[in-house]
Amino acid sequence: MNSKFSYPKVDVLAMMTPEQSPPNAVSRPWGWVILVIAVVALLFWGLRPPVDAYTRSVLSLTGDAAKGRSIFVMNCVPCHGQWADGEVGPSLHRVARHKSPAQLVHQIVSGETPPMPKFQVDPQQMADLIEYLNQL
Numbered sequence: 001m002n003s004k005f006s007y008p009k010v011d012v013l014a015m016m017t018p019e020q021s022p023p024n025a026v027s028r029p030w031g032w033v034i035l036v037i038a039v040v041a042l043l044f045w046g047l048r049p050p051v052d053a054y055t056r057s058v059l060s061l062t063g064d065a066a067k068g069r070s071i072f073v074m075n076c077v078p079c080h081g082q083w084a085d086g087e088v089g090p091s092l093h094r095v096a097r098h099k100s101p102a103q104l105v106h107q108i109v110s111g112e113t114p115p116m117p118k119f120q121v122d123p124q125q126m127a128d129l130i131e132y133l134n135q136l
């Protein structure tokens with residue numbers, strides 16, 4: 001132990017001013033807050049509604065608004081008006097601001113809000129329709 005290479009024994013903790021001392025109870029609550037936020041965020045992420053295969057394939061496609069417009073004219077005009085400004089159904093202008101693409105698909109295919117019927121079109125046509133709604 002008495003080798004000439006031994007370092008002088010210094011009590012580093014004793015030399016520290018209070019500001020330099022290791023983190024203690026003052027900083028620990030933040031650790032808990034961050035942990036709780038992380039757990040809650042993970043829970044929300046884990047519990048989000050699963051996106052079904054149909055919606056996923058719609059979202060993976062690029063829509064053509066002009067084609068979407070003709071699908072709209074054939075199916076939606078009686079209720080939503082010639083220019084989507086509302087009749088029996090509400091105006092759809094800026095609808096994409098309060099509904100995500102997945103929510104729009106759900107609104108259109110689900111038939112959950114009578115009298116709006118269920119619309120079942122192939123994913124490409126649905127992507128076109130969503131693109132048209134996005135541009136309203």
Ligand code: HEC
Nearest residue numbers: 075076079088089090095104107108113114115116117119
């Ligand atoms: C028979 C009438 C009818 C037809 C046809 C119809 N809708 Fe609707 N639609 C409604 C009604 C009524 C609502 C409001 C439902 C509610 O929220 O209670 C609505 C709501 C919506 C909404 C949600 C609006 C919002 O502000 O959140 C979207 C989007 C929509 N329709 C799109 C369409 C599209 C696209 C078509 C054609 C494929 C269509 N609708 C055809 C009646 C109709």
